[in-house]
Amino acid sequence: MSGRMVxxxxxxxxxxxPLVLLHAFPVDARMWNPLRGRLEEQARVITPDQRGLGESSLDGSTARGMLEAPVGKLPVDRPSVDVAAADILELLDQLELPRVVLGGCSMGGYVATAVLRAAPQRVAGLLLVDTKAPADTDEQRANRLSVATRAEEEGISGWLADSMLPNLLSASTRERRPEVVEELRALIEAQPADGVAWAQRAMAARPDSFVALRAFGGPAMVVVGAEDSITPPSAARxxxxxxxxxxxxxxxxxxxxxxxxxxxxxxxxxLPWLAGIEV
Known part of the structure; x- marks a missing residue:
């Protein structure tokens, strides 16, 4: 196989x-663990750590327990959801999965729609969870780039989780389920600062996804938390x-x-939606 290895x-x-679920920012594949046991009797659940987050490398080095997959000629030094999507497509090739049901939450939804743009024939069904289709506004883009710079200069400990937790979880979760709050805090604190910065720049540069969504003729489910303040129900609609x-x-x-x-x-x-999809 040719090309840079990641x-x-x-x-x-x-x-x-086969159900591939792509995680949100700034966490990793473990965010799907509470859901996994409820799906695995019906689905082959595959949850990658996206580039630079969790246990997936940012620079292409290989670590224990990782699968090597080439990312072709896409420039790794230019953060892009298209690079992240190429990682996922190469992973599917390695796993010999020509078609899958593809899901993504938040940033994972951005990468899922990038996969859809690049290779719609690989997507048998699309699950979008608390994400959105428009590109960032100038203000949103500036905020992402500011977080990326701070992560590189200071690391993420002591501020990233505190700044994001109030928006990531509903008020009822924060008030009544402290164990979820602490689990999420630990996931955020575990992420590499350079991966956080890369992901923010990739999301800041992402294009609008409405054209890809309109062109997708397969089954699609859009899920949204009623108390989501980041990508609210209006974005899901x-x-x-x-x-x-x-x-x-x-x-x-x-x-x-x-x-x-x-x-x-x-x-x-x-589960009922998944049961009706032929891969």
């Missing part, structure tokens, strides 16, 4: 329909309106990360 770490369990076969699920009491806040409700929505 190490992609992933967690896999279960059997059945915009995506459903763009998708020819889109359906909307709104989860009461959940914020931006329903796989951690409402895994039972999320599984109850996903």
């Amino acid at each position: 190490a992609v770490h992933y967690i896999e369990s279960g059997a059945g329909t 915009e995506m459903v309106d763009a998708l020819p076969r889109g359906e909307l699920v709104e989860l009461a009491g959940s914020g931006h990360l329903p796989s951690m806040e409402s895994p039972e409700a999320l599984a109850d929505a996903v």
